[in-house]
Amino acid sequence: MDYTFQWGVAFSHLPYLLGGALVTLHLTFFGFVIGLLIGLVASVLQAYGGSVLRSLASGYIVFFTNTPSLVTAFFLFFGLPEFGILLSPYECILINLALNAGAFLADVFRGGIASVRQVELEAAEVLGFSLVQKVRYVIVPHISKACYPPISNLYIIFILGSAMASIFGVEELTGRAFNIDSETFRSIEIYSITAGIYVLLTFFANVLLTLVGRYVFRVKARIF
């Protein structure tokens, strides 16, 4: 083995890496939230829209769920300037993340909408609920509870997927690891620490999301 480990060098850059972790959280949070809105709109259009809107929504969902997000990122990154739209790498990746997330989330919402039980709606109808009341007391609670686990799971997956932002120069966790690596060449140590930070990050995100699920949405799941 002709590689000498120098963990000290790698650990000295820990604060810089942790700063990158914050950027990762920032990026994924906003990207995911925008994606939630997009996904919600797309799923509603798909379920209740006219034939044109429905095809558009389905087309969007099918497109983004069947193509790698890296390729759509390249497409946006190199393609948008050609149309005169100049965005920073961060913004570009944010949009890419939102569009990809939106498609997967639309799928989740679709399942949630379909799972609203007819019986519950009929019960509400018979009790004299108006449409708004039905939405508020039957549809929304049921969908939020049903969709929460897959959505929080997708969020964790997107945190891991955000690593690809480094390819476009975004200074998130992996991007910063890449920078340190090119300076110090302590590749194994740096990427191991980076991997470790992702593991801890997603583990605590998990725990947090489970707790939120338990107390806000009453979704029963074990914490770990």
Place this chain on the structure above:
Amino acid sequence: MFELAAEQAGMFFTWPNLGYWGRAMITTLTMAALGCGFGFIFAFLLVYFRTWPLKAMIPVRIILTLYVEVFRRIPFLVLTFLVLFGTRGFGFRFSLFSVACLTILLISTAYIAEIIRAGFESIHPNQWEAAAVLNFGRFKTIFGVIAPQSWPLIIPPAFSYFVMFVKETSLTSQIGALELMSAGKYFNSIGISPLLAFGTCLSLYFALSYPLTLLGHRIEKKLKLRFKGKIVKSHEISLIDRNKSHQVAN
């Protein structure tokens, strides 16, 4: 942009180029298939040992559980770098294709192990006990009774995980592996318009992923006909959901 694409179309869509794209597609598919295929086998072995109730097996079970929990939480890109530098650092000169396959193997084993475990746990405990009181050994219980009943809950999520990985392989272009994404980057770098280069790249990924997704639905339907049971989508095998491992006092 469209003018540039139109100009270059003639010189882009040539037989040698299409051959290049074709080989790239095959590499992508092979990479994902090898990685996930062996990942399935290793995952099965992992779950076999991880759910062994014997006291002596506890250290093994802890290690395997740690493996699954850790490798499900490392981004594919980061692990690819780690495997690349790790193997080079320890003196192994694997090809980039092998490094990619190895990384896919490591991650898919962890994810598919969770899918398999969820499948096993959905089998009613009485089935384990019925086998135990008939004096079935562990091997016979798992391969003769439990696994055959859990295929409808394991195969569809595992297959859709494979289809997802076909797209994830695009990240291996970052270490220089020659697959579909790198083909797109190559053409873009020699001056072909992004619309043509990445557009073709996108379309070919779509051409791989969409039919496979439909195939996955058909497989799911076929398995559903044989058994009744809840079919779970791969993203529902969540990082959050946990069930205690089934134990038989044996």
Place this chain on the structure above:
Amino acid sequence: MPQLEIRGVCVHYELSVPILKNIDLDIFKGEIVSIIGPSGSGKSTLLRVLIGLLPPAQGTVSFNGKVVDYNSKTCLKELRDQMTIVFQQFNLFQNMSALKNVTIAPIEIKKEPKKIAEERSRFLLDRIGLSEKLNAYPDELSGGQQQRVALARALALNPDILLLDEVTSALDPEMTNEVLDAIRELSEDGITLIIVSHEMAFVREVSDRVIMMADGCIIEDGTPTEIFDMPKTDRCKDFVGMILSH
């Protein structure tokens, strides 16, 4: 000498809640013993201890004079060569046909020759009235049919003792009767039967002995007449009074 000797058996769940408290019991060869009692009294738990699925925290179980060592796999295997159990549901292997379910243990575990095992299995399935359903899979059979196949499977191994754990509790009245008929026939074979059941009329008709359990203890032990018509303890009186009034 009793076939089964149970001495001082205690079982706890979750470290503190006792399910069985100091159970002392002797079962003799060929006896048909029924165990009755309210839910949570530990009846099913006792059966699981006997078949080796649950080691007792204290106490011993002896089979034919030999103490059962719950830590020894060989000992448990020997025990299960001569004793078998039918659960309330999900007995059958869902991925095998009725015939395969019955033949698999004799062929694979006892290494009987295939022909002999199959012949015997067909005979057993015929005896319980399922000769038409040999190749049906469990999800094509009704609950009552499934339980009868489970009985056939248990008998295919020629056990000395058969434990029946509330085998009709998950069935509707019609299916319950077909299973009880099958058990009634069995009871004339000379095999030792330990039955946990809520079907009081059946219990009364078929048993040599009835044991009433509550809160993890044996409250009374006697003939069906003694238990149902002349219960001695208040607990037993209350229980019998309650079931008979329904």
